[in-house]
Amino acid sequence: MVKQFAAGSCYSYIVSSDGNCLIIDPHISLVEEYKKYLTKNKLTLKFIVDTHTHADHFSGAAVLKKELKAPVLMHTKAISSVADRRLKDNDEIRVGSSSVKVIYTPGHTDDAISLYGEGRLFSADVLLIGSVGRTDFQNGSPESMFVTLLRIKTLPAETILCPGHDYHNLRTSTIGKEKGNNPFLKEDNKENFVKNMRSKVIPKPFNIDNIIRVNQKGEASSIEMISPGEAAKILKSDQQSKILDVRSAMEVSQTHIEDSINIPIDIISAKIGELSQSKQSYLVLCHSGNRAAMAADMLMQSGIHNVKVIEGGLASWEKEKLPVIKGQGGISLERQVRVIAGGLVLTGIILAWLVHWGFIFIPVFVASGLVFAGLTDNCLMGILLMKLPYNKNLYKSKLGGGTCSIS
Numbered sequence: 001m002v003k004q005f006a007a008g009s010c011y012s013y014i015v016s017s018d019g020n021c022l023i024i025d026p027h028i029s030l031v032e033e034y035k036k037y038l039t040k041n042k043l044t045l046k047f048i049v050d051t052h053t054h055a056d057h058f059s060g061a062a063v064l065k066k067e068l069k070a071p072v073l074m075h076t077k078a079i080s081s082v083a084d085r086r087l088k089d090n091d092e093i094r095v096g097s098s099s100v101k102v103i104y105t106p107g108h109t110d111d112a113i114s115l116y117g118e119g120r121l122f123s124a125d126v127l128l129i130g131s132v133g134r135t136d137f138q139n140g141s142p143e144s145m146f147v148t149l150l151r152i153k154t155l156p157a158e159t160i161l162c163p164g165h166d167y168h169n170l171r172t173s174t175i176g177k178e179k180g181n182n183p184f185l186k187e188d189n190k191e192n193f194v195k196n197m198r199s200k201v202i203p204k205p206f207n208i209d210n211i212i213r214v215n216q217k218g219e220a221s222s223i224e225m226i227s228p229g230e231a232a233k234i235l236k237s238d239q240q241s242k243i244l245d246v247r248s249a250m251e252v253s254q255t256h257i258e259d260s261i262n263i264p265i266d267i268i269s270a271k272i273g274e275l276s277q278s279k280q281s282y283l284v285l286c287h288s289g290n291r292a293a294m295a296a297d298m299l300m301q302s303g304i305h306n307v308k309v310i311e312g313g314l315a316s317w318e319k320e321k322l323p324v325i326k327g328q329g330g331i332s333l334e335r336q337v338r339v340i341a342g343g344l345v346l347t348g349i350i351l352a353w354l355v356h357w358g359f360i361f362i363p364v365f366v367a368s369g370l371v372f373a374g375l376t377d378n379c380l381m382g383i384l385l386m387k388l389p390y391n392k393n394l395y396k397s398k399l400g401g402g403t404c405s406i407s
Contacts, residue, residue, distance in 0.1 A: 008288040017096030022047040026060035029289025045070040051124035052112040056205040062218030078111035082218035107145025108133030124164040131407035142197035203402035228317040244282040281306040
């Protein structure tokens, strides 16, 4: 049995058989969810597998190892103080009556592995849905990625693909679908593949060096995670405790918690002095828990230790039906485009009907722009709207890092 968990765009998995299980790529913000799932299904955790050293989020491996006494498995090339057992190509991990085979899949990083078994490929950050992992992380290599993909393409077409990330809310695919639709998997010329990969210039994930350091040393275990319910109780009983919301200004304008402090994560380093002088305790919050854990680590590294992370972020806070304030912000960029495009089309038709036929070119122009946006995923109207001072203020504090995907 396979259970998929999501923390934002990060996917992790519990694979179980005969009352035993392994966790693949546990996320720091989901530790309590994993434990609840294990308890509910009466499962014993046998192994924790980190498929590579993550650079975009904190791993929950060290925490689970400490609390559930299960060994951590990683590839032989992984630089890690957490790993108890080292894996190599073609090793087998048995869980109950089932097993998964280790496939060494370098390219995204040099310590990357995928797991194959029971008709599934857990491809981590190597093969993604419609894309592949970027190759500019720890000793990543487009040449190695090309060879890795050639090997993956030999798997049966019906193999279910379980990636480590997806940025479009897609959960699974198959090798057959990816061979037909994924442009990186369709490329058969190594020189063209490498040239295309090297041409991509993508921002690195926020605070990447610190994330890698924490994951290599297992220091995420020192970040205290609390449930939204616990956070609500602390806020009622302790006047010195405040929610520190590290989401963007746009996110906060749409939904936020009363009396919370908003300092987006990409500017939090400039506010360290101010936060340390306030003598307050901080309950750090983001949407799903990923940015909050990063921000908490930054605060702790700067000497601020009265910090806790609200597990699952605002999504879990709302799920537990705790109070929020909604609708205080502006109109999203997508809605602005819809309103303006619809308004221009309607205006052009009315003017062409009442004034002069030449005005019909207004809706024609708008329609052409929408077709172009659909085909290229680049909306010129959206780009122009982003230059307005109103939108600059709303969107300027988005998390300023990249993803693990090359796309």
